[in-house]
């Protein structure tokens with residue numbers, strides 16, 4: 001991915017697929033579930049025209065548990 005694309009992949013409706021092909025919702029929804037619901041993180045390792053790796057980190061216990069401590 002180019003740096004420009006990398007900066008937008010989690011935006012709602014952002015897609016580089018053709019008209020009628022992609023909704024641009026896949027990664028926005030994935031980010032919502034991982035970051036907002038599970039308080040985790042999603043990171044991108046990407047080399048343009050070679051490949052992309054998404055690294056997902058999700059805490060074992062809910063953050064609310066730690067807030068109480």
Ligand SMILES: Nc1ncnc2c1ncn2[C@@H]1O[C@H](COP(=O)(O)OP(=O)(O)OP(=O)(O)O)[C@@H](O)[C@H]1O
Nearest residue numbers: 001009014015016017022023024025026027028052
């Ligand atoms: N594995 C990947 N490698 C390179 N670029 C990716 C990858 N996954 C997503 N992208 C880039 O991020 C954009 C947004 O991805 P997202 O999953 O949100 O929507 P989409 O794949 O375009 O559409 P949909 O998920 O609805 O089919 C893609 O259009 C593409 O440019």
Ligand SMILES: [Mg+2]
Nearest residue numbers: 022025026027
């Ligand atoms: Mg997708």
